[in-house]
Amino acid sequence: MSLSNTVELNTGWQFREIDLGKSDSWLPVPSIPSVVHMDLIHNKRIPDPSLDTNELDCQWVEEKSWRYMLEFATPSRKIGDKAVIVFEGLDTVATVKLNGNEILKSDNMFVSHRIDITTQHLDTSHNTLEIDFASAARYARGVEKDHPEHWFIAHQGESTRMGLRKAQYHWGWDWGPRLVTAGIWRPVRLETFSSRVEDVSVQYSVDEKSKDCQGIIDVHVEANAQVDVWLGLQGPDGSSVLEKQITVEKSAQVPFTLRKASLWYPFGYGEQSLYTLTCNIVHGTTIIDNVRRKVGFRKAELVQEKDSYGKSFYVRVNGIDIFAGGSCWIPADPFIPRISAQRYREVLTAMVESNQVMTRIWGGGIYEEDIFYEVCDELGILVWQDFMFACGSYPAFPDFLDSVEREARQNVRRLRHHPSVVLYAGGNENYYIQETYKLTYDYAGDKDPQSWLKSSFPSRYIFEHLLPKVLAEESPGSIYHPDSPWGDGNPILDDTVGDIHQWEVWHGVMKPYQIYGEIGGRFNSEFGMEAAPHISTINQSISDPREKHPSSWTMDFHNKAGQQQRRLASYISENFKVTNLDLNSWVYLTQLLQSEAMHYAYRSWRRQWGKPSQRQCGGALVWQLNDTWPATSWAIVDYYLVKKPSFYAMKRDLSPLSVAVMRKHNNDWTKLFPSRPDTIEYDLWVSSSKATHIENATIELRFISIRTGQEFLPTQHKTARIEANSCTTILDNTKLDCPLDRDAFVIFAKLIIDGNVVSRDYDWPQPYRYLSFEDRGLGVKLNESRNQISISATRPVKGLIFGERPGLTLSDNSIDVMPGEQYIVDVDGLQEGEALTWKYLGQAEAPTCKL
Ligand code: BMA
Numbered sequence: 135m136s137l138s139n140t141v142e143l144n145t146g147w148q149f150r151e152i153d154l155g156k157s158d159s160w161l162p163v164p165s166i167p168s169v170v171h172m173d174l175i176h177n178k179r180i181p182d183p184s185l186d187t188n189e190l191d192c193q194w195v196e197e198k199s200w201r202y203m204l205e206f207a208t209p210s211r212k213i214g215d216k217a218v219i220v221f222e223g224l225d226t227v228a229t230v231k232l233n234g235n236e237i238l239k240s241d242n243m244f245v246s247h248r249i250d251i252t253t254q255h256l257d258t259s260h261n262t263l264e265i266d267f268a269s270a271a272r273y274a275r276g277v278e279k280d281h282p283e284h285w286f287i288a289h290q291g292e293s294t295r296m297g298l299r300k301a302q303y304h305w306g307w308d309w310g311p312r313l314v315t316a317g318i319w320r321p322v323r324l325e326t327f328s329s330r331v332e333d334v335s336v337q338y339s340v341d342e343k344s345k346d347c348q349g350i351i352d353v354h355v356e357a358n359a360q361v362d363v364w365l366g367l368q369g370p371d372g373s374s375v376l377e378k379q380i381t382v383e384k385s386a387q388v389p390f391t392l393r394k395a396s397l398w399y400p401f402g403y404g405e406q407s408l409y410t411l412t413c414n415i416v417h418g419t420t421i422i423d424n425v426r427r428k429v430g431f432r433k434a435e436l437v438q439e440k441d442s443y444g445k446s447f448y449v450r451v452n453g454i455d456i457f458a459g460g461s462c463w464i465p466a467d468p469f470i471p472r473i474s475a476q477r478y479r480e481v482l483t484a485m486v487e488s489n490q491v492m493t494r495i496w497g498g499g500i501y502e503e504d505i506f507y508e509v510c511d512e513l514g515i516l517v518w519q520d521f522m523f524a525c526g527s528y529p530a531f532p533d534f535l536d537s538v539e540r541e542a543r544q545n546v547r548r549l550r551h552h553p554s555v556v557l558y559a560g561g562n563e564n565y566y567i568q569e570t571y572k573l574t575y576d577y578a579g580d581k582d583p584q585s586w587l588k589s590s591f592p593s594r595y596i597f598e599h600l601l602p603k604v605l606a607e608e609s610p611g612s613i614y615h616p617d618s619p620w621g622d623g624n625p626i627l628d629d630t631v632g633d634i635h636q637w638e639v640w641h642g643v644m645k646p647y648q649i650y651g652e653i654g655g656r657f658n659s660e661f662g663m664e665a666a667p668h669i670s671t672i673n674q675s676i677s678d679p680r681e682k683h684p685s686s687w688t689m690d691f692h693n694k695a696g697q698q699q700r701r702l703a704s705y706i707s708e709n710f711k712v713t714n715l716d717l718n719s720w721v722y723l724t725q726l727l728q729s730e731a732m733h734y735a736y737r738s739w740r741r742q743w744g745k746p747s748q749r750q751c752g753g754a755l756v757w758q759l760n761d762t763w764p765a766t767s768w769a770i771v772d773y774y775l776v777k778k779p780s781f782y783a784m785k786r787d788l789s790p791l792s793v794a795v796m797r798k799h800n801n802d803w804t805k806l807f808p809s810r811p812d813t814i815e816y817d818l819w820v821s822s823s824k825a826t827h828i829e830n831a832t833i834e835l836r837f838i839s840i841r842t843g844q845e846f847l848p849t850q851h852k853t854a855r856i857e858a859n860s861c862t863t864i865l866d867n868t869k870l871d872c873p874l875d876r877d878a879f880v881i882f883a884k885l886i887i888d889g890n891v892v893s894r895d896y897d898w899p900q901p902y903r904y905l906s907f908e909d910r911g912l913g914v915k916l917n918e919s920r921n922q923i924s925i926s927a928t929r930p931v932k933g934l935i936f937g938e939r940p941g942l943t944l945s946d947n948s949i950d951v952m953p954g955e956q957y958i959v960d961v962d963g964l965q966e967g968e969a970l971t972w973k974y975l976g977q978a979e980a981p982t983c984k985l
Contacts, residue, residue, distance in 0.1 A: 139211075139326040143204055143219075143263070147318075149173055152199040152266060163202065167471040169225060169317035170200050170267070183468065184763050184773070186677055187691050189311040196271040196314035204263045208256045211326045214358070217256065218327075219263070221247045223320030226300040227268040233261055241273070242299035243319065244501060244522060244541040267316035271305075274298040281529055285590060287567055288526040290498070296526045299537055302498040303465060303524075303762065308695045309769070310762035313468040320471075329357030331425040334365075334413040335551055337610060340397065340433040342453035347395040347431045351388045353413055359383075361422070366412040370396050375409070379416070397452050398430030398553040400491050401514030402790060402823060404452070406430070408511060411551075430511055430553030436613045441747060444630025445622070447656040448752025449492075449516065449556055455859060457743045457823060458516065458753025459736060459788040460485065460492035461770065462660060465499040466760055475505045477775070481760050482509045484771050488781050489788035492516040494618070494659060494755050497562035498524030501545040510554035517554045518659070518755070520618060521601055523561030523593070527573060530592035538596055542604040550609040558605055559615040560597035563635065566619070566626050568594075577623025618659050628655070635660035635757075639731065640768075644704060647731035648900055649803050651738025654751055658739060662757035662768035664695060664702060665728035665780060666721045670939035671772050675764035684720035693766035702727075702766075711903040711976065718982050722973045724766070726933040729779040729948045732756060732770070736787035737794040737895070740821045745860040756784070774940045779933075779948030786893070786946075791856065792821045793833060793885035793893040798867075799900065807901050812872055816897065818865040818883055820856050828856040833864055834884040836952070839877040840898075840905055843929035843953040846876060878905055880930045882952050896950040898932060907932065907976025912951065914972060916985050920964045925949065925957040937971035937982070 148160035149170065161177045171192060174180045180195060181188040211217060219232070223243055230238040230249070233256075237249050277297030278286050286293035291305030291312070306312030331353070338349025355361055360383045367376035367390065376390050396407035408428040415422040435450040449456050466473045466481060485493060493510070495502055497520030510517050521542060528534075549555050568575050573591035583599035586592060597616045605612050621632020628634070634655030638645045640663055645653065647663060666672070672682060672689075681688035690699065706712060706723050709730070713719075735754060742751035761769040770780045786792065797816040799806050818833065835850040856862050878899045885893040899905065911928025925934065931951035936944060936959070945960040951974075964970060969984040977983075 139209060139215075141206075141209060141324040143206060143322040143324060146206065147202055147204045149200055149202045152201045160203065166318045166322060167223075167320050169315040169319055169469050169471060171195060171313060171315055172469050172472060173317070183311055183313060185675060186681075186688055189313065189691075192313060196316075197269050199269050200267045200316050202265045202267070202318060206261055206263065206324075207259050208261060208324065209326060210258055212328065215326050215328050216250065216252045216356075217254075218325045219249045219251055220323050220325060221249070221318070221320070222322070223318075224265065225267070225315055225317050225319040226270045226298060227273045227316075229266045229268075231262075231264045231266075233257070242537045242541055243301065244299055245537070245544055246320070265318065270298060270300055270316060271314045274300075277529075281531055284529040284531070284592065285527060285571075286529065287571055289563070289567065290525050293526070296528050297534075299522075299541060301465065301470075301500050302522070302526075304468070306694065307464075307498060309464065309758065309765060309767040310694060311468055315469060327423065329355060329361045329415050330423045331363075331413050331415060332356045333547060334411060334425050334427070335547070336411065336429050338431055339611070340395070340431055340452065342397075342433050345394050345397055347392040347397075349390055351390060351411065351413075352385070353382055353388070354385045355382050355415060357415070361415050362417065364412075364414040364416050366410075366414075368410040368412070370405070370407040370409060392431070395431050398432040398511070399454075399514060400451055400456055400516050401486055402489070402491060403454050403456065403514075403825070406512060406514040408553075427551055428508070428511060429551045432553050434556040434613060436557060436615070437749070437752075441749075443750045444656065445632075446749050446752060447621075447632055448749050451516070451556070454825070455746065455749065456491060456516070457740060458492035458518075458657070458755065459740065459784070460490040460494070460516070460753070461756045461759035462494045462496050463499075463502075464496055464758050464760060465762055468762055470500060470503070473503070478503065478505050479509050480775055481771060482506070482513060482515060484775070484777065484781070485515055485759065486513050488770075488785035489790070490515070490759075490784065491788075492518060492753060492755060493759060494518040494520065496520055496524065496758075497522050497559070497618070501549070504548070507549060507552040507554060511552050515554055516556050517552070518557045518559065518618075519549065519555050520559045521561050523564055523596070525563045525567065527567050527571065527591060528564065528593035528596065530587055530595050535596070535600060539600060539604060542601055543608055546605055546608040546612075550612070557613045557615060558601070559618045559620075560601050561617050563618070564593060564597065565617045566635075569626050575623070619655075621656075629653075631656060633657040633659040637661065639663065640701060640705075644701060645803050646708065646806050647705075647734050648799060648806060650731070650735040651741070652801075654739050654742065654754070656750070657752040658735075658754045660755065660757040661735060663705070663728045663731035663780075664693070664698065664766055664768050665724040665778050666766045667761075667764060667769075667772040667774075667778065668776050668938050669718065669721055670937070671764050671774050671776055672717070672721070674774060683717050684715055689766070692764060695767070698766070707903075709901045709903060718973065722935060725779045725935060726948065726975060728768075728770075729783045729933065732780040733783040733787060736784055737792070737796070737821075740787060740792070741794065741819055741861045743821065743861055745857060776938050776940055777947070779935050782947045782949075786895075789893060790823045791828075791885060791887070791892050792895075793883045794819055794821065794895045795835070795881045795883040795897045797881065797897050797899070807904075812874075814870050814872055815867050816865065816870065816881060817863070817867065818852075820854070820862045820864060820885060820893075822856050822858060822860060822862065824856075824858055827858045828887060831856045832886040834886060836882040837870075838880045838882055838930055838952060840880060840907075840930050841877045843911070843927075846879065880950075880952065894955075896930075896952070898950075902932060902975060905976070907974075908978060910974070911953075912974065914983075914985060916961075916964075916970060920966075921961050923959040923961060923970070925951055925959065926953075926955070927951040928953050932975040934972060934974040
């Protein structure tokens with residue numbers, strides 16, 4: 135929005151601790167938005183919590199109350215003009231005074247405020263704005279005490295967090311620090327105006343066949359009288375498709391029709407066409423106020439139809455079924471104002487690079503910054519938006535419900551024009567709490583929202599009544615799902631309906647990741663495996679060299695997951711031969727572990743995308759894309775935006791055409807690995823997200839001894855037609871004898887189209903710890919320009935991982951290398967004299983090689 139009379143109140147602020155009274159001197163605030171921790175770091179009162187165990191030295195901050203103060207001049211104002219102070223977000227328990235008069239009390243960080251101060255006495259040269267932030271941690275404890283009628287149950291953080299509408303991860307999570315912030319976390323400004331555009335939005339429907347789009351533009355203005363409004367809609371190429379001038383009193387609706395509209399598609403399925411909607415209040419030839427936004431037109435559906443597996447759950451955009459391969463998003467920093475637009479763009483770009491088409495904004499964080507959605511619109515990333523409730527049984531007393539309603543209404547209004555936002559969910563794992571603690575829930579039998587309020591699970595009112603009502607009113611036709619996971623009121627691990635969070639791998643009984651394909655649901659909106667970040671990130675977050683080993687307190691401190699040591703150690707020893715557990719080996723093995731787990735998950739679940747009307751699995755969103763701080767966690771891209779090897783596994787398995795080969799294992803997961811099978815069975819398939827089928831694709835199949843690198847069967851070539859947007863089975867249950875004198879072998883599949891290798895896959899006998907990897911004959915060569923690595927081997931190599939750091943980018947990593955194959959990896963950012971490091975499984979040489 136651009137208003138001619140807007141003063142951004144973003145500099146000149148000071149702050150101090152309130153409880154110390156006047157004795158404490160004011161400290162400068164570099165700029166607003168900020169939070170008190172950022173300002174204390176700037177003033178060297180606390181260290182940066184990302185480093186070492188500094189988080190502990192920051193804990194005192196949350197118990198204090200803080201005062202922010204700004205002295206400012208106001209622009210002179212014409213008689214009759216309004217003056218409004220806008221707070222886009224206050225974190226969280228705030229009392230605002232202007233020249234000593236209280237003008238606002240707020241206790242929800244997710245809402246914005248417009249405070250009319252027209253009748254306040256404003257001095258053109260000197261006014262004082264003061265904002266007191268009470269300790270959110272203390273306030274939240276009070277809310278829980280004041281509501282003994284409700285059982286506050288929380289997994290993660292502490293139960294008091296649920297009484298306050300504040301980002302829940304601030305209380306600490308199993309991947310992030312506890313830093314309960316306070317402050318002016320979103321912009322503040324002073325507006326003076328005679329009239330303004332309050333909001334402009336579009337509601338529309340799209341006919342996916344004709345691509346015609348019909349809708350209305352809904353304009354709301356704030357003015358004392360009627361105003362003239364000019365509306366314009368420009369196509370993606372800048373041409374004008376609609377121009378209209380109307381007179382508006384409060385609001386107006388203008389119908390429009392676009393014939394053969396340029397529709398918005400997720401990337402890989404079409405263009406990301408964006409139109410520009412302009413709304414000007416005009417007076418003659420003068421523009422009094424102006425709002426401009428990018429809008430996109432698309433039809434989004436959640437297909438939930440009965441089928442042979444139960445009830446489907448997948449997204450269809452403009453008539454195209456989309457396999458939602460992607461990841462879950464958590465806040466990218468403990469302090470949101472510290473995240474630059476560039477940083478948002480880089481993480482989201484990484485999604486596209488790894489062929490991920492959907493992100494789920496998880497309910498324990500925030501309704502993201504505008505830039506997040508703008509970049510998703512631009513890049514074609516589908517957004518699954520949780521409302522901000524996570525892992526708890528939330529209260530539902532009247533003030534709380536009012537606050538939630540306001541928050542939901544405002545945020546839906548803010549997001550509804552983004553074509554990328556395709557699905558809203560009530561929150562994260564709140565029905566898991568309901569199920570675990572047996573809170574009252576009779577989905578089919580009790581349809582009276584008022585009775586839910588009196589039950590032991592009152593937040594059902596929020597998830598099944600309030601939020602869908604607000605969404606239907608503010609963004610009619612939007613897709614709503616009561617929680618993640620949720621499936622028609624069935625048990626949360628029901629694999630026939632709705633979405634599931636598959637945590638039986640890693641959490642729970644720690645099932646082997648090799649069986650992901652057998653334990654998936656209709657849509658796997660969470661699952662994951664931890665890995666350490668690269669050494670460069672560990673070096674940035676741990677300063678004491680003595681603490682840089684896998685078992686140190688500081689390494690543990692930077693991994694918040696419960697029982698993480700024993701879980702990681704179990705998975706490692708179950709799968710790999712452990713000869714050394716120094717830091718390099720630990721980083722390597724955890725990373726290979728995660729990369730393998732992702733490989734099993736994505737290729738198995740994408741296979742279950744099946745074909746039209748047989749979409750067993752509609753998507754897989756790994757927990758989690760990104761990190762909040764430098765950590766060992768489930769993230770696939772770390773805090774410093776360094777990609778873990780699993781990133782490349784996803785990139786391969788989600789590529790538009792991806793070949794997969796997999797041998798079967800015992801169905802009993804407790805005895806998954808037979809020591810020496812005399813026959814194996816294997817499957818071979820190709821997944822495609824292409825719009826058209828491909829005739830005459832060739833799949834090359836080789837069976838290579840791990841010991842010698844020799845093939846014991848002639849290379850096979852299969853010709854197949856690859857079906858569009860489906861999984862094409864090439865071989866199913868194919869048997870292969872494994873006489874005792876035969877070496878363990880890799881099945882190597884290669885998809886060749888028009889003479890080009892478009893995808894490779896490898897199936898190795900499991901577990902890797904039974905295998906020997908001596909003398910691989912690996913050749914790694916860097917070209918003279920230092921921008922290309924060529925790789926070859928004389929015997930099969932598992933998991934060749936190059937060390938990464940910020941600024942060094944690779945086109946591939948975590949690579950299996952087969953004899954007779956040449957692998958090329960593009961490198962960018964390798965400096966003169968800088969060594970490239972790598973490691974592969976069972977490497978006999980120095981733990982990390984250098985070039
Ligand atoms: C899921 C998420 C998060 C959590 C993650 C890992 O339950 O919803 O709450 O961080 O698992 O445990």
